Amino acid sequence: MKQQSRNAVIVGAGPGGLAAALLLAKSGVKVTVVEKRGQVGGRTSTMEQDGFKFDIGPTFFLYPQVLKEIFSAAGYDLAAEVPMTRLDPQYRLVFGAGGELLATPNVERMEKAIAAISPEDAKRFHEFLTHNRTKLAKFLPFLQSPFESWRDLAKPEMLKLLPLLAPWRSLDGDLQSHFKDERIRLGFSFQSKYLGMSPFRCPSLFSILSFLEYEHGVFHPTGGCGSVTRVMARMCREMGVEILLNEPVERVLIEKGKAIGVKTANHSLPADAVVVNADFAGAMKRLVPNRLRNKWTDEKLAKKRYSCSTFMMYLGIDGRYDDVSHHTIYLAKNYRQNLRDIEELHRLSETPSFYVQNACVTDATLAPAGQSTLYVLLPVTHDAGMIDWAEEAPRYREIAIDQMEKIGITGLRERIRTEKIVTPSGWASEFDLYKGSTFSMAHSLGQMLHLRPHNRFEDIDQMYLVGGGTHPGSGLPVIFESARITSRLLLEDLRMEPQWDAAATAGNAIPRETLVGVAS
Structure with a gap:
């Protein structure tokens, strides 16, 4: 040193x-x-x-x-320091409009999964990967560099990327060039929630988010x-x-x-x-x-514009839901209206989309023997002064539990042994997040x-x-x-x-063999 x-x-x-x-x-x-x-x-x-352990955020x-x-x-x-499991399937997508998709990094199996919903779109999956592999490779040097003025944006090498990045298109608009079925497009754009944004407003650059999952994996430490x-x-x-x-x-x-x-x-x-x-x-x-x-x-x-917030439930329960995937995303039939409720109307949806992590099917260290954890996330509006969470939280808890039956989590109320709920007000008070916006x-x-x-x-x-x-x-x-x-x-x-050694920061993706294994 x-x-x-x-x-x-x-x-x-x-x-x-x-x-x-x-x-x-x-x-x-x-x-x-x-x-x-x-x-x-x-x-x-x-x-x-x-005795239960929960990730608070990611x-x-x-x-x-x-x-x-x-x-x-x-x-x-x-x-060596952080053992990780690469998940396969990465997650399960359940569509309120009908059908579901077990997302896998195995290209052949993923094509078959897509074909079960939209045969024509399955033929375009490989094209989607190729396109975004190029997009990421060309844009990565800019993601690794500071942007301190418009001059950084106006560099010739950046301007050459504009046709590829297509900043004038939304993420959903970009995906329309690959996939025709809206359910499939949602399966490759729900990741915009990592940014707290709607795929219908999020810039097209962020198609690289779903590509990263398929190319480099989804891991559980x-x-x-x-x-x-x-x-x-x-x-x-x-x-x-x-x-x-x-x-x-x-x-x-x-x-x-x-x-x-x-x-x-x-x-x-x-x-x-x-x-x-x-x-x-x-x-x-x-x-x-x-x-x-x-x-x-x-x-x-x-x-400034701020991201959505989240209504969180951290539940410690008796037993396990072994038939429920490690990650499950439910995309409501009225998905566009859900997003409008969040971003424009600042009100609560009565049939919301949601996400559940059922981590103990992969990692038994998170709960006492014979028990397990459920991490439940419902995207909601940030604090715009329209919702009294002291009044709404108990009601929304019941809506969340009812919604979870749609992915096979039934009889939950009787099995809950411990719980914590965090609302946008809680994110603001406990973590000092401006307007409770969980994605800044x-x-x-x-x-x-x-x-x-x-x-x-x-x-x-x-x-x-x-x-x-x-x-x-x-x-x-x-x-x-x-x-x-x-x-x-x-x-x-x-x-x-x-x-730090430049050679140490110039490698390729982390080798699979150095990780714990593949969960299935």
Whole structure:
């Protein structure tokens, strides 16, 4: 380890903050991570209740290559540190309009599954993969680079990509060139929920999300996604990073337009650089006075578009539903109206779409013997002042349980032994998410690339951002990529060289043989 002559404070021990801590510590920066909660991970952490363990937020672990490279850069091996199971089938899709699809990374079996619903569309699956393989390969260098002005967008190599990226088309519009049956298109576009957006509004670029699942796999880390951040925190400490828990930051210390540290209830921590790994809008309103922000004032933040929120149920139950897949997504017959209720009308749907993780069919470590966990997510509007969740939560709980019968989860009420419900109000109060938006600012064209908050924060010098609120955006692999971008910019400003091996960050997808195996 190099002698630590410069220091950085990272606000928040979420996945982006921990990844940045690893990279900066490897490069000789003395790093302190300050976390308001009593455990690391932020929303990528584990909730334990009555012997049951639940991921609080992300449950899909996608494209592990980015994290594999970060682990390697820090001198660790992801496969050895975090055992994972590649799922096959990846998930089950149940269509309210009729039919279902067991999504598998096996191309031949997937074609047969699609053919059972739409024979013509099955013939186009290979074409979809080929098209998006090219799209990802050509756009990946831009996802790995900072976008700090329109000039980055106007580079000749970026302009050449416009016909391929087709930013004027929605995700659903792009998929219409491959698939005619709307159910099949929904099967390749529901992933826009990772961005908190409708496929009918989400930019066409994000067809690469479903492609990543089929090309590189959907994984379950043993112990859940929260186990990943726990391991990262252990690695950070082994590399000399100090992690302060139960230490909420009151404000960023700013002098002459520069961040010079942070103030908590117990400490003033000076720093050469401050990295904020928290919900962007909420953090700005709490940590930086409005008068010191020009581009991102409270007034401007209020005018931005924000993602949907989620109504969550974490259920510990007797027995297991062995016939229910690890991941199941139910897409309501009135899917378009569901989305309109969420994005435009800010009201609750009476027959909502939903997602259930039944993780114990893969990972028995999450529940006591003879019992299991269910993680239930219903996309709902962010807090627009239209819903009183204190009144609506009990009613919506009953709707959710009734809806789950449509995927084979029957007799549930009698089997529940412990539960926790989180509403948009809970996301706002427990996790300081602005408007309870669980996916931060929406990924619309006007809020992407250089129009998203920059990794090198525009309004305050020596202040940097990581996480879903900055470029490149939401989703674990993208958040890890934001940590790499931000770490390079910070080191550049400190006139320090990144001390991670370029060869370690130039590999291909993580080899299947290094993982635990394939769950079926």
